[in-house]
Amino acid sequence: MLLTEIVTNTNTYQQWHEEDTSFWDDSKFEKLKIMSSRKKGAQSERLTADIMEGLGCDVPRDKKGRNKKPYNSSEFDLFIDGIRIEVKMSTAWDNTLNKFTWQQLRDQDYQRAIFLGINPNDLDMWWCTKDDLISHIFGRDEHRQHAGKDGGQELYWIHTSGGNTADVPSFFKTMEEW
Numbered sequence: 811m812l813l814t815e816i817v818t819n820t821n822t823y824q825q826w827h828e829e830d831t832s833f834w835d836d837s838k839f840e841k842l843k844i845m846s847s848r849k850k851g852a853q854s855e856r857l858t859a860d861i862m863e864g865l866g867c868d869v870p871r872d873k874k875g876r877n878k879k880p881y882n883s884s885e886f887d888l889f890i891d892g893i894r895i896e897v898k899m900s901t902a903w904d905n906t907l908n909k910f911t912w913q914q915l916r917d918q919d920y921q922r923a924i925f926l927g928i929n930p931n932d933l934d935m936w937w938c939t940k941d942d943l944i945s946h947i948f949g950r951d952e953h954r955q956h957a958g959k960d961g962g963q964e965l966y967w968i969h970t971s972g973g974n975t976a977d978v979p980s981f982f983k984t985m986e987e988w
Contacts, residue, residue, distance in 0.1 A: 837930030854899035909972030
């Protein structure tokens, strides 16, 4: 029995081929979109460091260009302007501009969170303090993602609905307010 033949005759397989995947074709950020989740995360941290450096922020780097932290910790991603930063990136969901979902938000040892929203040909970036997340996201069921593999983690997410502009939460700040 050839499993491939069975699969190619299923509704699931047929739906894959009917789905419009052209939303990201030949776009500025197509390469980022097709990266693995792990690579996307690493690249979004590096991209954020590049952007912040371009905005005139102090972004300590090692010889390989990676962001240097004052101490080794997985509790935050970047160290910018002397501030511990968590980076969250979302590409547009459901082929809808400005529809973002930032996932895996945790209450860890960072001071600010930076949120990248990436459409096929443009990106935007916002930030908030950890206190903002504590006040508006953590502990609220409407933002609860799941409890982690072992059920002991509190993980949260933030959604936008999409449209002409991203409907980010009111406590998000623009990069001009950094």
